[in-house]
Amino acid sequence: MVTGAGSGIGAGIAKGLAAEGANVVLADLDLEAARRVADEILAAGGAALAVRVDITDRAAVRAGIAAAVERFGRIDAYFNNAGMNAPMKYLEITEDNFAKVMGVNALGTLIGTQEAAQQFIAQGGGGKVVNTASIAGRTGFPSFAPYSAAKAAVISLTQAGARALVEHGITVNGFAPGVVETPLWDKLDADLEKMGEGDSGFASMSGDILLGRPAQPADIVPTAIFLAGPDSDYITGQIIPIEGGMILV
Template sequence: MGRVSGRSCIVTGAAQGIGRAIGEALLDEGADVCFADINAAKVAEVVRDTQAGRNGRAIACGVDVTDRTQVSEMIAKTVAAFGKLDVKFNNAGVNKPMNFLDVTEENWRMIMDINGLGVMIGMQEAAKQMIAQGTGGKIINTASIASRQGYDNVAPYCASKWAVVSLTQSGARDLAKHDITVTGFAPGVVATEMWEDVDRDLMAIGAAERPGQAMEEFAAGILKGRVAKPADITGTTTFLASADSDYMTGQIVMIDGGMTLV
């Protein structure tokens, strides 16, 4: 029996990268998982590709995490399929590098809406469902090394991930009385599609001269000597979704290979 057998989970941003890996790891450990993403077609394909041979059940849901109605409908769909909601991963996020002096209001609002407001709405709507059930639950937010240190070409992203830490702490304090824990994890440099996009954007703004340069420079400060793979993250995320972390709340776990020591 897996560590999360019988648990009903939602993972947003699950069409690729860390989110997909989180969902697949939960399935392997016996959870039922709603893979949710703004790219409904892609996340449906993920579910078709990953369902076979897994220990849990999976459904797909298209969702804009900044739209409260869509988030509420996603939770209702999950409860209809699996009977309840036990664990909510607020993982959806974006980054669009710009040099600090060039950051626009549009860039700021886009990143803060998805990475900040989207997390708050996801926490609120998940908590409402968990409170109605009366059985407690777990809310898990994706932060970043950028939640602990500012970087010059991604200022709005850093600000949004600092917001995730604050929301995690605030939610933990408010929801403890309902037996709902709120935790988070902070990845460092992870080899995913998102980093490929960031790499191209950094070249476009003159912050890197060749493909892969930005990742190489970041990786130089990693004590483990390499960038992470999504599979390096999922041991911790499954732990946070399991009963093993029941006495843990309000905390952010760094998973960065020793890049940021705090």
């Protein structure tokens, strides 16, 4: 099950998993977008189900998982991938902005992990939780401080979840993309332009990548598949950077 699967990284992960033979549940607030990606998977001979899920609503997450189990019998991996950003200048950040960004990115990750874990436990234990973090969780960016804080929270929730769920045979890991060419960045660039900070967007940040180009969603897929499968059974509580050498720590 992949949240935020209607576009960008989530769509790429869903297609990649399906190509490996997985039954994929595509969860998104935009059900039509999720259905379009699911239709592509089905047309290619894969198995897919699209569901509408608001990741900040526990009942909606629980219902999405129930739909997945009803269709495919169980869940083996759950991707907390859905996220959002709403940049504001540091001194102008409002309580509403902070709460919204933290709610989707951090609270959504917590709820998803909890509900997926409950399902894994009901199945007899075992399972994989994979979280989409960000390089912004390792270094704060002034134009989107709440997003940086939220992704730092995702990293901490990954570590805490790994410790909390190990007794059930559940691993919790994540990956931290850098600049990825997705609709999220298109919106971010437009928002930064309105703020008068267009020179700090996609093109500018891409210039700091050692490998010389921004990522495509396809660059994320191999690591996502690795973390969802048995080859990563001895890894938990870790965040794998996939950023072409932007942040060296």
